[in-house]
Amino acid sequence: MKLLVSALEPSSNLHLKEVLKHTNDVELLGIFDKSLGSPLYDISEMAIMGVVDAIKKLHWFFKVADEMVELAKDADKILLMDSSGFNLPLAKKLKIAYPQKEIIYYILPQIWASRPKRAIKLEKYCDRLLGILPFEVDYYNAKAEYIGHPLLDEIGNADFSRVKNKNTIAFMPGSRKSEITKLLPIFKEVRKKLSNKKAILIIPKSFSDEKIKNLYGDVSEFEVEKETHPALAKSEFAFICSGTATLEAALIGTPFTLSYIAKKIDFFIGTKLLGITQVGLANIILTHYNNTTLHKELLQEEVTVENLLKEYHETDRSIFAKKAKELRAYLGHGSSEGVAQILKAL
16 A cells, blocks of 8 residues: 655654554655655655744745645555644645545644634545544544544553652753754753753754764763653653653653743744643643643743752652553553554555
8 A cells, every 4th residue: 555644743753653563565655754765855854943934944845745746646545644734735735636535634733722723624625533632533523533642552551650760860852953952051050950860861863973963062961862761761850842752751650840942933922822821742631631730831931940950859759640640541542553444444
């Protein structure tokens, strides 16, 4: 089977890899991580950060979308993952060009956070809508179903009662240049204040030694790790940039605090125009489930050495473990095998 894929994010490609474990004889076409085959474009070429970057590359993205439509003529099915800014207009182009081809959208846009009218277009241009959060399917009239959460496949069982290494702390300053350059200097100062602890710096596995040197500078005070889940599992606490990693830590059972410094214009748009009040996925999920939260969110000017140290010392580990168990129970099960079965169905 030839499958046209549009998976622009590193996290989407991790989830895609899990799905492919349950398939046979699938040839990928389109945009995905080059470790999975021969993409039209590798995901590194598609990376953007914020509204300004997206506007600058707008014309190029239109060209790429047209190339994807042309490539789709040889595909048996179409799988769109996350990245609605690109994938939703692409879904429209694909459905117009190939009305009989099945379009599956896996990892739905966060319409529960902003722009809920996207649900209308998703239902119009896609045939199957596979949600990874139980509550999000309620925002659609039809076609949407909860398929499970992919991180439960990738992480496996978590032992919340285990005694973590009391001398190890993890630092995750993000995967984008703007995130790393803003957070890492602060994280380095926190590390100095906790010099009696072993410090793990978790770096995306796709980063080369040269890229690490240019982006991170001197990291001699850290032990560098590229495998996120094992590194978090052996850490007593973590300082994490906003993103999928916060939910990973929650499901693994590692207490953490979220730190995020956005461009001022992006933060203004998100909070003032779009009305976003929470950043951390674990907090968002628990708020929908039982109106509670799991962790502290430090944003913009709140991200200081003093505030981060306060969170490390004052976070109640037992309450965190209790809420993390609730989160895991609410998500229920993994999604990868279910998605694979849908792809293989005639």
